[in-house]
Amino acid sequence: MSTAATDALQTPQTPNTPDQTAAQTRLTGRPRSRAGIIARFAGWDFLRNVRMFEATFFIVVLPAALYLMFGALAEYGDQPAGHGNVTAYQMVSMGVYGAVMATSSMAGSAAVERQQGWGRQLGLTGLTGPGYVLGKVLVALAMSVLPIVVVYTVGFFTGAEMDSAATWFSSAGLTLIGALPFAFYGLAAALLFRSEAAVSAASGLLVVLAFFGNLFMPLTGTLLEIAKFTPLYGVATLARWPQLEGTIVAVQGEPQSDPLGLIVLNVVAWTLVFALICWVAARRTTRRG
Amino acid sequence: MITRAETTQTAPTAPQDAGTSPSGTALHATGVHRHFGSVRAVDGVDLSVDRGEIVALLGPNGAGKTTFLDMVLGFTEPTSGTLSVLGTSPQRAVRAGRVGAVLQTEGLLADLTVKETVSMVAACHPRYIPVDEALERAGAARIATRKVKKCSGGERQRLRFALALLTEPDLLLLDEPTAGMDVRARQEFWAAMHAEAERGRTVIFATHYLQEASDFADRIVLLRQGRVVVDGSVQEVTGTGQRTLSCRWIGPGTPQALAVAHGIPDDVTHQGDRVRFTTGDTDALARSILTDGLGEDLEIAAASLDQVFLDLTADTATETTTDTADSTEQKGR
Numbered sequence A: 001m002s003t004a005a006t007d008a009l010q011t012p013q014t015p016n017t018p019d020q021t022a023a024q025t026r027l028t029g030r031p032r033s034r035a036g037i038i039a040r041f042a043g044w045d046f047l048r049n050v051r052m053f054e055a056t057f058f059i060v061v062l063p064a065a066l067y068l069m070f071g072a073l074a075e076y077g078d079q080p081a082g083h084g085n086v087t088a089y090q091m092v093s094m095g096v097y098g099a100v101m102a103t104s105s106m107a108g109s110a111a112v113e114r115q116q117g118w119g120r121q122l123g124l125t126g127l128t129g130p131g132y133v134l135g136k137v138l139v140a141l142a143m144s145v146l147p148i149v150v151v152y153t154v155g156f157f158t159g160a161e162m163d164s165a166a167t168w169f170s171s172a173g174l175t176l177i178g179a180l181p182f183a184f185y186g187l188a189a190a191l192l193f194r195s196e197a198a199v200s201a202a203s204g205l206l207v208v209l210a211f212f213g214n215l216f217m218p219l220t221g222t223l224l225e226i227a228k229f230t231p232l233y234g235v236a237t238l239a240r241w242p243q244l245e246g247t248i249v250a251v252q253g254e255p256q257s258d259p260l261g262l263i264v265l266n267v268v269a270w271t272l273v274f275a276l277i278c279w280v281a282a283r284r285t286t287r288r289g
Numbered sequence B: 001m002i003t004r005a006e007t008t009q010t011a012p013t014a015p016q017d018a019g020t021s022p023s024g025t026a027l028h029a030t031g032v033h034r035h036f037g038s039v040r041a042v043d044g045v046d047l048s049v050d051r052g053e054i055v056a057l058l059g060p061n062g063a064g065k066t067t068f069l070d071m072v073l074g075f076t077e078p079t080s081g082t083l084s085v086l087g088t089s090p091q092r093a094v095r096a097g098r099v100g101a102v103l104q105t106e107g108l109l110a111d112l113t114v115k116e117t118v119s120m121v122a123a124c125h126p127r128y129i130p131v132d133e134a135l136e137r138a139g140a141a142r143i144a145t146r147k148v149k150k151c152s153g154g155e156r157q158r159l160r161f162a163l164a165l166l167t168e169p170d171l172l173l174l175d176e177p178t179a180g181m182d183v184r185a186r187q188e189f190w191a192a193m194h195a196e197a198e199r200g201r202t203v204i205f206a207t208h209y210l211q212e213a214s215d216f217a218d219r220i221v222l223l224r225q226g227r228v229v230v231d232g233s234v235q236e237v238t239g240t241g242q243r244t245l246s247c248r249w250i251g252p253g254t255p256q257a258l259a260v261a262h263g264i265p266d267d268v269t270h271q272g273d274r275v276r277f278t279t280g281d282t283d284a285l286a287r288s289i290l291t292d293g294l295g296e297d298l299e300i301a302a303a304s305l306d307q308v309f310l311d312l313t314a315d316t317a318t319e320t321t322t323d324t325a326d327s328t329e330q331k332g333r
Helices: A002-013 A034-051 A053-072 A086-123 A129-157 A165-179 A182-193 A196-212 A221-227 A231-244 A260-284 B020-024 B065-072 B090-095 B114-123 B131-137 B153-165 B183-198 B210-216 B234-238 B255-261 B282-292 B305-320
Strands: B025-036 B039-050 B054-058 B080-085 B099-102 B171-175 B202-207 B219-224 B227-233 B243-249 B268-271 B274-279 B295-302
Touching: A034 A053, A034 A129, A034 B114, A053 A086, A053 A129, A086 A129, A086 A165, A086 A182, A086 A196, A086 A231, A129 A165, A165 A231, A182 A196, A182 A231, A182 A260, A196 A221, A196 A231, A231 A260, B025 B065, B025 B202, B039 B065, B039 B202, B039 B227, B054 B065, B054 B210, B065 B080, B065 B171, B065 B202, B080 B090, B090 B099, B099 B153, B114 B131, B114 B153, B131 B153, B131 B183, B153 B183, B183 B202, B183 B210, B202 B210, B210 B219, B210 B234, B219 B234, B227 B234, B243 B282, B255 B268, B255 B274, B255 B282, B274 B282, B282 B295
Parallel strands: B054 B202, B054 B219, B099 B171, B171 B202
Antiparallel strands: B025 B039, B025 B080, B219 B227, B243 B274, B243 B295, B268 B274
């Protein structure tokens, strides 16, 4: 009796199989690290977005085409403007436009994809929630580098002139930094309306903001005064700073200029506004979001 | 016999021996609750599933199936109670690729092809089987180059199935996997699933259809209003001995009176000029009817599976109304 009892107690311990089961040993290769997973996810997602015509058209092709129309082919393009010429001024403007389109649409579609169940699908993989966000940030950065590189390259070969290489690179860098807050802009649209259409509409609305941001044609008078309070104005002026140092390019009249402090204030204030909307919208989002 | 949940307190594997539960149990839930505000989506589930079992989770809409599966997948945490998956926490089991799932939600990117989707999800796993093998086993190989947006509902389910197989999971969870499939697709899907089960996987699937459950599962767990109301083998659940007796009523008195006399007051229905009784003892009922000349043209048949399902849920409804007076209509998704 007593031996039977001890046997019964001990048997459960005998098949104490290791955590890895027979099925799983069939998996080949070394397990990937967390960083490796994020990198591969970002790589896949980047290729996916580049391939999507509707995304790349607005982010890369349109800004480059607009630059060619307003910048390279304009007869006043050779006119000097600050540490460069008017063509370079238009080039930077279109770089800003493309980069901002990239960050806002990438952030927006990331949120919509997640809401529509793709997040749950990925939740069953080795990709963690923070990993997803980090991966998408990398994709958004890569997507906004794309229009800058393309527009600046086209600009370089079509008469855009700036005094030094440092001017080229610093304005490209400031464009990228200034575009980042617009991730909150796209995210806010996604969180508020929860659809791909809303994100597209928000990107469409960027055209209006770009007009007021002084990106398409130099504004004057009352329009200019209004424009100074709009979100893209700050980003655009910041990106042009290496070339113009705040000078406002005007077709005619007395040259004006913006102080750096106010421009930074514009960028910071709008960043906070967009972030606040996201925060409120995220709190409002239901549990299943 | 069907064991009512209240009486099955998992007698055989009770000892809290640390060695037994991690290796032998695929899923172990004790007193699991999940409340959303005042809605008790899952209201005290005790359930233990051994490795290699194929379990159907059955229940009407809003019974708490999806919420329960969400907890097993680590998407939501129980409000109270304990839940272990393959001897560890749900999150840990899922991260390690030991749990695969076919989810009910949309969850696919329309712009990718079927194969690209599998490759992209594979890229997010620490380890995985070859993409082509997953497609082949899920029966999705011939739609590999099709864009997801051009796939039918059944084809998307196959794609989800391929995704679920990527990590050779020990536990497969399927939430209404054949929803939106036609009969042929349904058959092919279950054939593929059979092959996976034969590899020794534990399979838990949620369904509305008792037929599907009885065709494929070893064991049926019926949820209602967030609780396990029935838990037993397919034979136990479907072979309840319930039969229907129908006849043309000619006798004195009412069918209701007869039903009351036989202790089945709620199991009478009228269909045209015929009266239908559902009971476990049709012999006694037939004897009464024939002896007293109450009816003619008698027909006795085993209850259909759907009838069994309705009986099980209706039966428990009367049982549970007393203690869940606040039972609100629950949202299952």
